[in-house]
Amino acid sequence: MNFFLVFQNKSYKEERNGRYLWAPQKNNTGQTYHHWTDMKMIKKEDIIFNSYNGKLVSVLVAKENCKEHERPTGLDELDLWEKEGWLVNVDYNDLEEPITYKDYMEDILKLQNEKYAPFNRLGRGNTGYLFRVSKELANFFFEIIEKTNSVLRERFQFENSIPEEIITQIESDLHSATTLDETEKETIIKSRIGHSAFKKSLLAVEKKCKVCGITDERFLIASHIKPWSKSSNHERLDVNNGLLLCPNHDALFDKSYISFDETGKVMVKESLDDTTKILFNINETMRIVMNERQQQYMKWHRDNFLNS
Structure with missing residues (x-):
């Protein structure tokens, strides 16, 4: 099982309603980035922490492996990316009490990987879409969730x-x-x-x-x-x-x-x-x-x- 964190500030509403994650393969100049290509690493039952407006708001579970997929129609109006991309269908498990990262940033910076991590040394989210989460940091997130989100904890206990x-x-x-x-x-x-x-x-x-x-x-x-x-x-x-x-x-x-x-x-x-x-x-x-x-x-x- 692998763990990731997705920053959905631009596309949260559309992806939340469609219950998926999507990233383009390239931009309009032919460039690509690790925070897009890492979508290919997501496998069925992997865990993705969902960030929106500086808070952990949901825990996502991949329903299937990542696959190539054209930009979903729900994202067409945003007109932010090229058409070809990668898609993962996911279950969104919303937190009762969203977690504000800055309240725990000192521990987060100690526990995340040095490479492809979601946050920079100043405690701000790195620019991009999908980032890798170390097992130690995932554990830390679950520890906080366990204390503050009883309904979500029970849901995961049933599903996992x-x-x-x-x-x-x-x-x-x-x-x-x-x-x-x-x-x-x-x-x-x-x-x-x-x-x-x-x-x-x-x-x-x-x-x-x-x-x-x-x-x-x-x-x-x-x-x-x-x-x-x-x-x-x-x-x-x-x-x-x-x-x-x-x-x-x-x-x-x-x-x-x-x-x-x-x-x-x-x-x-x-x-x-x-x-x-x-x-x-x-x-x-x-x-x-x-x-x-x-x-x-x-x-x-x-x-x-x-x-x-």
Whole structure:
């Protein structure tokens, strides 16, 4: 499976209505560009992140391999390109809450490839249509989507479920792997589209929010103690680098408004006023139980909490 990002600012409405992507083969002087020719790389079930007006607004799934196709009639009125081109029919899965790239640009620039990447060093979208997305950056996008777009997450879980035996193998890797080859990495990444193996493994240990005890799995988030973008491959898969949290406590923990000391006692930022604490159900008497490995990861989070 490959991942891409498409900038559809000029043709979004037409392509969204027609449920396709299309790029010309050449311009009117006979020139072509990688951000057009890369359309030929798209295969059935590949994932394309859809950018419009500076935001990730949809996740597209290729319904078939890319094929040669004349410019669709829906694009004729734009009169922007030559007639011959490449077309991919796709399913558009719209996000409930579009993601603004600039809010995450520091991590995006670290995780994208150096060549044919969607964003330049200044954090602006590169001029062009289709760009390649690294597996690490795709994972990061899915991590954000998982936290903010529950309906889309459920849709992907249905459409992209993977065999139970693969999930079982992934769970074994989460507990015991020290190194991962490229095939294992790709399997892990694919699993994050729907079946969250990391969350599944955490649920095997404890089926409730670590802080407040909520047990409804629909509202439990698999939160990394040491963030995904700053972890090694092993740390990203280590079940000890995770806590199951409800949305309120995940938001506080993710943004370092709370952390936990060596005994598991909650640490709360002074900037949180009493009303916010009440509404988010957090108070200084709360305490969690951690094993030795979790305590090591929590030290990283605590240091960041104290220094931020």
